[in-house]
Amino acid sequence: MSAGVSVVGSGHLEELDDRSPVGVSKTLTLAKALNLGLHDAMTHDPKVVVMGEDVGTLGGVFRITDGLLTDFGADRVIDTPLAEAGIVGTAVGLAMRGYRPVVEIQFDGFVYPAYDQIVCQVAKMRYRSQGRTPMPMVIRIPYGGGIGAVEHHSESPEAQFAHTPGLKVVTCSDPADGYWMVRQAIECDDPVVFLEPKRQYHSGKAEVALDAAPGPLFASRVVRPVDGAVTATVLAYGPTVRTALRAAEAASAEGHQLEVIDLRTLSPLDLEPVYASVRRSGRAIVVHEAHVNLGIGAEVAARTTEECFYSLEAPVLRVGGFDTPYPASRMEEAFLPDLDRVLDAVDRSLAF
Amino acid sequence: MVTIHPERHPEHHRQDTAPPAEGHADGGPDMVQLLTPDGERRHHPLYDADFSAEQVRALYRDMALTRRLDVEATALQRHGELGLWAQLLGQEAAQIGAAHALRPQDFVFPTYREHAVAWVRGVDPLQILSLWRGVDHGGWDPHEHNFGQYTVVIGAQTLHAVGYAMGAQCDGVVGTGDADVDTAVVAHFGDGASSQGDVSEAFVFAASYNAPVVFFCQNNQWAISEPVIRQTRVPLYQRAAGFGFPGVRVDGNDVLATYAVTQRALQAAREGQGPFLIEAYTYRMGAHTTTDDPTRYRSSAEVEHWRARDPLARVETYLRRTVGADQRFFDDVAAEADELGHELREGCKAMPDPDPLRIFDHVYAEPPAELVAQRDAFADYHASFEDA
Numbered sequence: 002m003s004a005g006v007s008v009v010g011s012g013h014l015e016e017l018d019d020r021s022p023v024g025v026s027k028t029l030t031l032a033k034a035l036n037l038g039l040h041d042a043m044t045h046d047p048k049v050v051v052m053g054e055d056v057g058t059l060g061g062v063f064r065i066t067d068g069l070l071t072d073f074g075a076d077r078v079i080d081t082p083l084a085e086a087g088i089v090g091t092a093v094g095l096a097m098r099g100y101r102p103v104v105e106i107q108f109d110g111f112v113y114p115a116y117d118q119i120v121c122q123v124a125k126m127r128y129r130s131q132g133r134t135p136m137p138m139v140i141r142i143p144y145g146g147g148i149g150a151v152e153h154h155s156e157s158p159e160a161q162f163a164h165t166p167g168l169k170v171v172t173c174s175d176p177a178d179g180y181w182m183v184r185q186a187i188e189c190d191d192p193v194v195f196l197e198p199k200r201q202y203h204s205g206k207a208e209v210a211l212d213a214a215p216g217p218l219f220a221s222r223v224v225r226p227v228d229g230a231v232t233a234t235v236l237a238y239g240p241t242v243r244t245a246l247r248a249a250e251a252a253s254a255e256g257h258q259l260e261v262i263d264l265r266t267l268s269p270l271d272l273e274p275v276y277a278s279v280r281r282s283g284r285a286i287v288v289h290e291a292h293v294n295l296g297i298g299a300e301v302a303a304r305t306t307e308e309c310f311y312s313l314e315a316p317v318l319r320v321g322g323f324d325t326p327y328p329a330s331r332m333e334e335a336f337l338p339d340l341d342r343v344l345d346a347v348d349r350s351l352a353f
Numbered sequence: 354m355v356t357i358h359p360e361r362h363p364e365h366h367r368q369d370t371a372p373p374a375e376g377h378a379d380g381g382p383d384m385v386q387l388l389t390p391d392g393e394r395r396h397h398p399l400y401d402a403d404f405s406a407e408q409v410r411a412l413y414r415d416m417a418l419t420r421r422l423d424v425e426a427t428a429l430q431r432h433g434e435l436g437l438w439a440q441l442l443g444q445e446a447a448q449i450g451a452a453h454a455l456r457p458q459d460f461v462f463p464t465y466r467e468h469a470v471a472w473v474r475g476v477d478p479l480q481i482l483s484l485w486r487g488v489d490h491g492g493w494d495p496h497e498h499n500f501g502q503y504t505v506v507i508g509a510q511t512l513h514a515v516g517y518a519m520g521a522q523c524d525g526v527v528g529t530g531d532a533d534v535d536t537a538v539v540a541h542f543g544d545g546a547s548s549q550g551d552v553s554e555a556f557v558f559a560a561s562y563n564a565p566v567v568f569f570c571q572n573n574q575w576a577i578s579e580p581v582i583r584q585t586r587v588p589l590y591q592r593a594a595g596f597g598f599p600g601v602r603v604d605g606n607d608v609l610a611t612y613a614v615t616q617r618a619l620q621a622a623r624e625g626q627g628p629f630l631i632e633a634y635t636y637r638m639g640a641h642t643t644t645d646d647p648t649r650y651r652s653s654a655e656v657e658h659w660r661a662r663d664p665l666a667r668v669e670t671y672l673r674r675t676v677g678a679d680q681r682f683f684d685d686v687a688a689e690a691d692e693l694g695h696e697l698r699e700g701c702k703a704m705p706d707p708d709p710l711r712i713f714d715h716v717y718a719e720p721p722a723e724l725v726a727q728r729d730a731f732a733d734y735h736a737s738f739e740d741a
Binding site: 050076077081082084086087089090091092093094095096097098099100114117118121122126127128129130131132133134135166167169189190191219268269270 | 462489490491492494495496501502504506509511512513514515516517518519520521522523524550551554555557558561714715716717718719721722723724
């Protein structure tokens, strides 16, 4: 059947006519959800091409592109030479030719050779050409730590892209968002840096409703609402959403009610739900794996202070990776924000 | 005895870093040349073409007019009407020959100095001047002229060209045998850019996918103050061999040769034979840009050497002596150039400063609410001064 289902993308409505029948859902890991999202996007729009290192025959080192080569052929699933600037730079040319490239950067720490192409070309092409050269491109980056990897495989570079006008930056935290956000990002006419919390790729399944997107792409979401009095608002995204939810459960046992918001979109930020929550709680804690210094948390804290100054009972606190390079993996548990560090921040906020 | 430190003595520094003398003499025996600096027609077994009198006159006319464009723009910068100008003086033959070899469906990715290529592609020169005046980042529609935006980050556009060529392959417009359909792409870059990683990656990708792209390197001998010997130990055209596609050095001051070689390379690319590197051996007679002072790093003797290889003079000689063009033709071109100069001066000075609110235009297809709010707040702030 093909009854119209509206998918709210970046503020506009798009009819997707190839979506699954209403009511159909699948139980998927994040990896499989992303894989299915890419598959369905490629089915929906023949201009969508996937490119990157090992994305074809191997199906990607995390298997996110598994089976796409078989289904769509080598013209649309492109194993590239090992050159990140080359991958993104040629994707720019493909976009100029009318394609919608979905680029895979194999690991977060390998994006920097492409940084110039992303920041100087992808982000600015529309602006430079006065709107004549759109850049509908998705740059997928598995990011974050917790997988016991060697150097350059566990980083969180989101602030470096969120700071760049012309780019949009989003991150998913569960399988349903994985499926729908990647589809919405591909539909978006602006370039989207799409961050995938790699340690959650294969770490559990969830039900993904395939008939309708759970909401627009560029919107944050209250994932643990609190009725009545709120002790504090905890803001997280990507891999730290799970950490925040666990902290909230633990706090609940101690009588503290934490409202948890998944930011989902880092550029633009969608902070209205944050302000609404902070006006109730008076306290906010931002949790991310990235370095605290000049991170997303700093921007969230500044804006929340501007908007909620008279509601705040304590300064907005940040919990994140230390301002060091990502450490060797035997130390990463200490580096990454965990349940205890979130609860410690709650205590410090309450002590103000 | 007094020790002389090269860094402190420009004369010595110049001698130390100047390229080998033979590099300046003639480009070596492999260089394709169809018209000598004296205007003598030569023939080449591989890269040659038949040129009608009309065609040669058209090539000359475009070189003369774009030279005037360059001269006028340089003067406009001196008068404060442009913020900056990157001069093409001396590179007219390389650009006009390469551009005349294009078909309408081909796509060009320029650096920031391809003013003559833009001219041939039908871009209004005022839309080039608007960039250098600081009104915008280039006023033309890349898709109307199949001529991309100027790219200031050195070499970045070579990858875009390869990607665009890969897209043409996917679209099935390569190797069909239909001259109106088969498409190739030209990536312009310079000797300085040849050191950029992006350019090497572009060579790798183009070779890997057999992309229909012609890499057109204008080796003008200088990357601001650095001679080409600082970028490469081997002639640049020879690099193509290492990547697995043909490379040819052409006399970049010989418009017949640049046309013939580019035409051949484009045709091979359109037919599906893959990438091709052309090194147009030329010379930047002017400064890198109007902020540059080339007397600090190169000798007047070297400039004089190249002045004797002027790209226009040899065509004028050839036209007068062999092809047949009377004084009236040259008078007409000169009059046309005068008219162009007048239009450029008046058009440039008449360009209004853009409304500051244009800062916010075209950042996104769908601007975020925060950016819209920022724009609106600035509009109110800006208007508050007008009210006062």
